[in-house]
Structure formats: C-alpha cells, structure tokens
Amino acid sequence: MIEVRNLTRYYGDFPALKDASFRVEEGQIVGLLGLNGAGKSTTLKILAGLLMPSSGTVTIDGIDFEHDALELRRRIGYLPEDPPLYVDMRVADFLRHIGRMKGLTASEVETRLPQVLRIAQLEARAHQVIGTLSHGFRKRVGIAQAIIHDPRLVILDEPISGLDPVQIVEMRKVIRNLARGRAVLLSSHILSEVEQTCDWLVVLRDGELVAQGTEAELVHEVVASRVRLTVRGAPSEVAAWLGAHAAVQTASVERTEGDIATFLVELTGDDRERLVSDLIAKGYGLRGLEAADDALEELFVGLTTRRAEA
Amino acid sequence: MHTLLVARRDLAAYLHGYAGWVIVAAVLFVTGLLFQTRGLGAGPQLSHEVLETFFENCGGLVMIAGILFTMRSLAEERQLGTDVLLQTSPATDAQVVVGKWLAAMGMMALTLALTLYMPALIFVNGKVSLAHIAVGYTGLLSLAAATTAIGIAASSLFRTQLPAGILGAVVLVTLLLGWLLSDVTDAPFKDVLAYAAFWDKHFTTFMEGRLHVRDLAYYASVTFAFLLAATKVLEGRRWQ
Structure with a gap:
C-alpha cells in the first residue's frame, strides 16, 4: 500500500x-x-x-x-x-x-x-x-x-x-x-x-x-553465525586454535577463569556441529555453547557498523 | 479554505497573546499624542490640513506596526517547530503565506479602526468630506498591505523574530529613501527609482484625499511581489 x-x-x-x-x-x-x-x-x-x-x-x-x-x-x-x-x-x-x-x-x-x-x-x-x-x-x-x-x-x-x-x-x-x-x-x-x-x-x-x-529473519541472518563458546584449555592456545579453524571468521575472548575461557565466535556459516566435534577431537573440554542471546543489539551493531570495521 | 484557517489561527494567536495588544496600544497612544500635538495643538489650521497631518502620522506608525506584527509570523513557526504542521498539511505554500498576511492585515485593520475617532472629531467639529477620510484610510490600508507583505517575506527567511524585523525595516527604509537616488542617476533607473518611492510618490496623494489607480496598483504590486517571494522561500525549503 x-x-x-x-x-x-x-x-x-x-x-x-x-x-x-x-x-x-x-x-x-x-x-x-x-x-x-x-x-x-x-x-x-x-x-x-x-x-x-x-x-x-x-x-x-x-x-x-x-x-x-x-x-x-x-x-x-x-x-x-x-x-x-x-x-x-x-x-x-x-x-x-x-x-x-x-x-x-x-x-x-x-x-x-x-x-x-x-x-x-x-x-x-x-x-x-x-x-x-x-x-x-x-x-x-x-x-x-x-x-x-x-x-x-x-x-x-x-x-x-x-x-x-x-x-x-x-x-x-x-x-x-x-x-x-x-x-x-x-x-x-x-x-x-x-x-x-x-x-x-x-x-x-x-x-x-x-x-x-x-x-x-534479520537476527537469523546476522546472529545465527555468532556463538558464545565456553572451553576448558589454555585460553591462549584455544584462541589460536579457534583463529586457525576454517569455520571461524573471528574469535575473541570475553572472559577467563583459570583454564576456562568464554569466546565470542563468529562463524563463516552455521557450522556449529563441525566446530564442536573438532574441538572435542582436539582434546579441549566443551563447557558450553549458546547463540549470542543479545540478538537485537547484535543485529543493530552488526548491520550498522560493519562498514566502519571493514 | 486553508488560507482562512491559517489566518484565523494566527489572528487568534495575536488576540489571545499580549504582544499584539501591546503593539495596538502603542500605535494608538502615539497616534493620539501626535494628533494632539501636531494636529489640534499646532495652531490655527484648516480642517483638511489637520486630517492630512493625521494620515501622515498614522502612515508612519502603520509601517512600524506592520513590521512588528509580521516579524514573528513565519520565523516563530520555524523556531517552535510548528511550521511542520503547515508544511505537512495539504495547504499550498501560497495559501500559508496569504493566510499569515491576512491575519496581520486583520490586526492592522483593527488598529486603524480604533483610530477612527480622531477623523470623526475633525468631521464633527470641522469641515472635511467623508470621501477624504475614506480615501485616507484606503491609503493607510494599502500601505499596511505592502508593509506586512515585506515583513512576512523577511520573516520567511529567518528562524527568529529579531533578524526578520531588522531585515523588514531595512527593506522598508530602502523603499522609502530609494527615490533620493533618482536625483543622482540617469534614465531609465531615475524613473524606476522615482516611481518606486514607497511614500512620497504614492502615499501623499491618499493623505490629500486624491485617489489614483496608479497608487493602488503600486501598493498592490509591492504586496504581490513580496508575498510571492515569501512563497518561493517556503517552496525552496523543501529542496534545501
């Protein structure tokens, strides 16, 4: 109309x-x-x-x-x-x-x-x-x-x-x-x-x-590929491994507690299963995996600042 | 219809606020003062001379009041953000401008109506014709029409009243004194400047009780030109 x-x-x-x-x-x-x-x-x-x-x-x-x-x-x-x-x-x-x-x-x-x-x-x-x-x-x-x-x-x-x-x-x-x-x-x-x-x-x-x-729809498009991963292992080692993984676009440490660290991971696609199986095969302990739940904020930041970051 | 709605709203704002009444009161006070000192108290004069002096005094005050009434007109709407109401309504910019001008003219007409007791005193106690009074007031209304149009055009250019008032006054003074340049310029500018004289060439005839179509046409053309300019300013704002 x-x-x-x-x-x-x-x-x-x-x-x-x-x-x-x-x-x-x-x-x-x-x-x-x-x-x-x-x-x-x-x-x-x-x-x-x-x-x-x-x-x-x-x-x-x-x-x-x-x-x-x-x-x-x-x-x-x-x-x-x-x-x-x-x-x-x-x-x-x-x-x-x-x-x-x-x-x-x-x-x-x-x-x-x-x-x-x-x-x-x-x-x-x-x-x-x-x-x-x-x-x-x-x-x-x-x-x-x-x-x-x-x-x-x-x-x-x-x-x-x-x-x-x-x-x-x-x-x-x-x-x-x-x-x-x-x-x-x-x-x-x-x-x-x-x-x-x-x-x-x-x-x-x-x-x-x-x-x-x-x-x-927008949240799925922008946020489905963003997960929060909690892993047991040396944080710097895990970060390096994640950074080198083919399914991962970016990974940043959100918080660490001893040898447990939480990472915000942006995947190249919805490839969570592959990442998790590789992580376990590598011998790291998977303590948690969740979609980033601050969906609309993530969407807003993702869509409105992508060019600035690029 | 939109023109009348804009005019009604503005007229109500003048009448419900104190600013409009202050201008009316000031004009009446000064007119009365000048009538007493330059008219009745200026020694022996013929009735028609007293009436001419009254129209002369009134003419000057009409020009000042015209600028004072209109300097807030469009500028204040813009300053307060209420111009959005006009610009998003199905009224054309010309209807808005003419509505604003009619409201200001309403206040000018009210002010002039309240001065009528002075010519009435001359008419009762002296010897002047009703035609002279009618022609004089026609001249005052023509002067008011042109002055308020100038004020509205100036008001359309600014966000605040003061610069609008100053610009309106400058334009008015330029039109009042521009004829002086006719003495030092050559034709055809000489003739144009002489013709454009806002007061000397066109208002004095009304003061003397003589009605010329060319004078009416002059004030009508000034009014039209400045209202058109204000309309173009509003139209242009949508493209800025």
Missing part, C-alpha cells in the same frame, strides 16, 4: 539517502533503524512531505508525490521527535484546527475527535491548554494531531524519547492501536522498544538500506 522506490536525497554533494526501496503494508508497524546520520530522519521527512527527494518515488495507494503531493499529504500523519504544538491552544481546539487543515469538514472533525482522544488516551485532557501539559501528554497530543484525519500512513520519529517508564508502556499501547487499519512507520534508538512494537525492520547505514525483514 505504501511503496518507497529508489529514494535518493542529496544535501549539496552529500548523499544522505541512496536508492532506498521498501514497502509498508496496512496494519504493519515498521521500525526504521540506524545510527545517527544513517538517513532515518531524511527518509521520514521525505515521506512526510517536508523534503523533496532528489530522485525516486513514494506512492500511497498508487498516488505519488510527483503528481499529487497535496493529496498524498492528506494520507499521511507525521509526528516529529519534538511534537509540533500550538501551546496556547486547548487540546480539542488544536485538534479541530489540525483536522480542518488536513481537509476534514467541521462535522467530520466533530465525529472524529472523540475517537482520536480515546486512541491517544486524552479524553480527560481535552479542554486543557497544551502549554500546561507534561511531556508525555504533549507526545500524545502530537500523535492525536497525526491521526485526526485518519491517514493511511502514520510516521513517528522517536515516539518514546523523553518518556518515563509508565508513559512508555502507555505509548506502546497507543502505537499498537494506531496500526489498526493503517500503516505505522517509526524510528527509534531504543532497540528493546522496536523489538516489542515493530513487525518489520528496515535498517539504514550511511544512507543505504542494508537489510529489511522481520526481527527473526
């Missing part, structure tokens, strides 16, 4: 986004991951209509920016990291104003307003002046303004940044509710949040889309 094709954006000669393509389906929550400067905000701003792409297209239900940018903006709701709010207005009046700006009639706004206040959990604050609200409630008003016109795509840039743990739990519920009948695209630095909220991940590095898929 939302298709991003070969999106490229230059700032002068600097390519902030290079040839990115991905899709977001109705009901899906897609997480955009990447380090600072990876191109996340540029992507979101292009999708929101704040920036024009240097090349490439964005289409929603077949409508693209080039042919009908205004109609496309009607179908998108956008919440930047700092919610854009008229702090002198009351919550309900602000949402009425934004609803009209987004193209709803006065009666459509009045019909939609109670639903939006309920989704954003703002019923009790509807008549409060926005300037007097806490940061968490301002974020919710920001979400409410992004969905008042019932858009097909909601874009949330760092929606939980600055929220306390209770507010994060509430915001998570709000975001899940948003995905009913529409698509949600969000960026976040908080990986556990992405893990809990998103159905699909898109990873950017240096402006390039380097991977996309479900968390399980």
